[in-house]
Amino acid sequence: MNTGTLKKLMTLIGPFLGLIGLFLFFAIDSENGGFFRDPSNLRIIIIQTVIVALGALGMTMIIVSGGIDLSVGSVISLSGVTAAVILNTAVASGIGASTSAWLAVGAGLGVGCLVGGINGSLITTLRIPAFIVTLGMLGIARGTSKWLAGNQAVAVEKSWIGSLLSQSQLYFHFPIGVWITIVLAVLTSVLMKYTIFGRYMYAVGSNESTARLCGINVGLNRIMIYSLAGTLFGLTGIMQLARLRTGDPTVAVGLELDIIAAVIIGGASLSGGKGGILGSIIGALIMSVLRVGSTQRDWPNYIQEIIIGIVIILAVTVDHFRSRKDKS
Amino acid sequence: MIAPPEVPRLRMTDIRKRFGMVTALRGVSLEVGPGEVHALIGENGAGKSTMMKILSGALRPDEGSIQIDGQGYQPANPQEGRESGIAMVYQELTLAPDLTVSENIVLGSEPHRFGWIQSVQQKERAVHALTQLKHLNLPLDEKVRNLSVAQQQIVEIARALLSNPKVLVLDEPTSSLTRVDTEALFTVINRIKQTGVSIVYISHFLEECRQVASRFTVLRDGSSVGSGSFESTSQEQIIEMMVGRSIAQLYPRLAHELGEERLIVKNLKGISKPSDVNFSIRTGEIVGVAGLVGSGRTETLRVLFGLDKYQGGVVTYNGKNMIPLKPRRWLKQGVGMLSENRKEEGLLLNRSLTENLTLTKLGPLTKCGFISPAREQTRSRELLQKMNVKFSSSTQPVQDLSGGNQQKVAIGRLIHHEADLFLLDEPTRGIDVGSKSEIYLLIQELAAAGKSVLFISSYLPELLGVCDRIAVMNRGKLIALKPASEWTEHSIMTTAIGAESDSLS
Numbered sequence: 100m101n102t103g104t105l106k107k108l109m110t111l112i113g114p115f116l117g118l119i120g121l122f123l124f125f126a127i128d129s130e131n132g133g134f135f136r137d138p139s140n141l142r143i144i145i146i147q148t149v150i151v152a153l154g155a156l157g158m159t160m161i162i163v164s165g166g167i168d169l170s171v172g173s174v175i176s177l178s179g180v181t182a183a184v185i186l187n188t189a190v191a192s193g194i195g196a197s198t199s200a201w202l203a204v205g206a207g208l209g210v211g212c213l214v215g216g217i218n219g220s221l222i223t224t225l226r227i228p229a230f231i232v233t234l235g236m237l238g239i240a241r242g243t244s245k246w247l248a249g250n251q252a253v254a255v256e257k258s259w260i261g262s263l264l265s266q267s268q269l270y271f272h273f274p275i276g277v278w279i280t281i282v283l284a285v286l287t288s289v290l291m292k293y294t295i296f297g298r299y300m301y302a303v304g305s306n307e308s309t310a311r312l313c314g315i316n317v318g319l320n321r322i323m324i325y326s327l328a329g330t331l332f333g334l335t336g337i338m339q340l341a342r343l344r345t346g347d348p349t350v351a352v353g354l355e356l357d358i359i360a361a362v363i364i365g366g367a368s369l370s371g372g373k374g375g376i377l378g379s380i381i382g383a384l385i386m387s388v389l390r391v392g393s394t395q396r397d398w399p400n401y402i403q404e405i406i407i408g409i410v411i412i413l414a415v416t417v418d419h420f421r422s423r424k425d426k427s
Numbered sequence: 428m429i430a431p432p433e434v435p436r437l438r439m440t441d442i443r444k445r446f447g448m449v450t451a452l453r454g455v456s457l458e459v460g461p462g463e464v465h466a467l468i469g470e471n472g473a474g475k476s477t478m479m480k481i482l483s484g485a486l487r488p489d490e491g492s493i494q495i496d497g498q499g500y501q502p503a504n505p506q507e508g509r510e511s512g513i514a515m516v517y518q519e520l521t522l523a524p525d526l527t528v529s530e531n532i533v534l535g536s537e538p539h540r541f542g543w544i545q546s547v548q549q550k551e552r553a554v555h556a557l558t559q560l561k562h563l564n565l566p567l568d569e570k571v572r573n574l575s576v577a578q579q580q581i582v583e584i585a586r587a588l589l590s591n592p593k594v595l596v597l598d599e600p601t602s603s604l605t606r607v608d609t610e611a612l613f614t615v616i617n618r619i620k621q622t623g624v625s626i627v628y629i630s631h632f633l634e635e636c637r638q639v640a641s642r643f644t645v646l647r648d649g650s651s652v653g654s655g656s657f658e659s660t661s662q663e664q665i666i667e668m669m670v671g672r673s674i675a676q677l678y679p680r681l682a683h684e685l686g687e688e689r690l691i692v693k694n695l696k697g698i699s700k701p702s703d704v705n706f707s708i709r710t711g712e713i714v715g716v717a718g719l720v721g722s723g724r725t726e727t728l729r730v731l732f733g734l735d736k737y738q739g740g741v742v743t744y745n746g747k748n749m750i751p752l753k754p755r756r757w758l759k760q761g762v763g764m765l766s767e768n769r770k771e772e773g774l775l776l777n778r779s780l781t782e783n784l785t786l787t788k789l790g791p792l793t794k795c796g797f798i799s800p801a802r803e804q805t806r807s808r809e810l811l812q813k814m815n816v817k818f819s820s821s822t823q824p825v826q827d828l829s830g831g832n833q834q835k836v837a838i839g840r841l842i843h844h845e846a847d848l849f850l851l852d853e854p855t856r857g858i859d860v861g862s863k864s865e866i867y868l869l870i871q872e873l874a875a876a877g878k879s880v881l882f883i884s885s886y887l888p889e890l891l892g893v894c895d896r897i898a899v900m901n902r903g904k905l906i907a908l909k910p911a912s913e914w915t916e917h918s919i920m921t922t923a924i925g926a927e928s929d930s931l932s
Contacts, residue, residue, distance in 0.1 A: 293797040295789045302786055305775035311734060312766055312773070313787045313840070314755035372777050 110366040114381045125392035144391045149280050152383040153335040154358040156287045157328030159379040162362050164324050165304035165371030166229040171332050171355035173240035174214050176348050178336025180244045182207035183253040183346025190256040200258035208333040215329015219322035244348040253346035263341035288376035305372025361386050364414040434497045436461045436625040437594050442491035451477040453649045464626045466636035469646035475629050483515045484508030512593035516583050524572035529553035531571050532586045556585040560615050577608035596627045606924050613639045670860045677864050678892030683874040686710035695740035697730035702903035713880045715894030717919050723903040724883045728852050732764045758787050763841035767852035773837045776826040781807035783825050783836050787844045814839045831862025848879045867893050887916045899923050
């Protein structure tokens, strides 16, 4: 094996060993370990990962292309509320529950895509940093979501959306939402690795000037990346709706930080041009093992938060040292 | 040859330094007498900077010894170096832009009483330092930000002199100065010399070195390969020491036939530069562009390629109108550009060699819309071999390569693109001599194959050695496009400067 591939593998090995270590830490525990490593609990962990993992798919594309999106949590809530409102309206106007659900999902994805497109366009045309644009969008999307929902949770009509993450409707041991996430992860990974569009994501993130010099339409690519990622965030919102069975405008506050953390733990660099889907998925798993594990140990919420903070700093420090060593 | 005095002011003996796998210095010796201006000459990467960092105390040598006035000198850090009488003025100025001239001069050694700066003494010291340089016309209370580069340099030198150094090191001091300012700087250097301070003058401009220094030491690939007095050594001898081969070997010539005009540029204008550029390139032709820093060579290329804003003019390529100018449209027509700035613009530093090579033309490497790793790797190996790149794996990030090899990858991208016109901005800047001669040969091969090359360079010998025709740029205008045989280094310089003094008067 050549050194380049080996190096790439090494960047994944760190997070992977971290995940294994963390898992063992919770699983070996004498008091709760038996419960923690029970297959049904593992299923819960996987299901819990869906939301962060789906968000991480979009976030990986954005971070790899040198951007950032802070509006994800708000977009998730906006997409969920939109879908809930559309579903209820459609059912109320006599459309069948199944068709209504399709309409709702379409609307949720559409809203996500639209917000992403707006983010990308503003960053490109106004030349404002992504950090600022998406920080603004965080407020705009959250406000819109609350306005749409009439400032309260929207209870939804029964439909198949509820079964997306339901533990009672399993296909090959997992609910359909888990399988959708896995398929999308594979597709996104292929998109990033084996298509010209994907190659341009890395190029734009690694060095925007070089991308320009090489004739890449940086603006158009950026808008496409944010729109595609936004669509995935829209889907994340649908999953959130599936889990809560209500369109809650106050949900997923600060979730973007968990998602960004997962991507960074997975080996992506905030300066762009570096990262991959497999790493981000491992990062997402680390986040949910931590969350589920600490909850089941009855650790208070603040302990989780402190631990996650430490893990992020640790992961980035390790990566930083490794890349410094590479250079000398 | 002038024999160095019995006890030299500075003697560095057989200095060696390694950084991990890379040997930066493999035995360098240097002797400088009291009150002598000694030129340290060498191409980029020859080891000049490492050598000076060791002298200043910023780096420690692995082997070798340094003596000042016969006394052993082993500084642990730059502070100790300064206290032992070594003062450095670096290429990149290190002034605090928002402090005044006098504050900058005394920076780090402010006269104070109980922590309160004594502003009267501060000014006195600054005035004293400037008097030594006979540069009293500098406004002491002006913020350094508002000074010209040349004035800032005087401030920097005054600050260096404040510590009463025995040896003053000037690292490429003229690289951003105009001719007039350079002359003024040389006057200052002569005054310092007369006070008995020894000066190590680092530069790769030979003519300047000859003008200001009496003796020289040449570094090449981390070794000192020769030293002597300028009086008894010819320019050619020094160049051959620098590059380690004869000039004929360095600039090979392959027969190439000139065909029809391929690129025609008329009245090209950018926002401030270029103001009026006209030229054409024929098939199989190598056209060089010379000019001082800031004359608008790079700007011309950037406007032409569509990277900077176009303000007017006509550009045709193979008879086709190329306005609006856009990189994508050029690349589609088979025209590629090499950026002068490899790290900031030329390469995706943290991506692989392969990705850097194939970026502009991925289409032929796809199968059913997906990039085929097998095809891409085959192509990339082929290119790396053709360009003679030293690498361990085609998937390693390009930042792991040496400067010369990075540049070969950047040029390899144009080869992969199968460009017909190569726009090369400073293709040999900051790379080793071996890589340079390979690039010169490559340019000849391209021309022999009927490709056209536009070659921008600040290094006149290579323009004269490689190009068919050479143009000179000045103040945003391209003037005097003539066959290379009608130019000399001197006539290029006077053309580049001459018009400048015209426009000043």
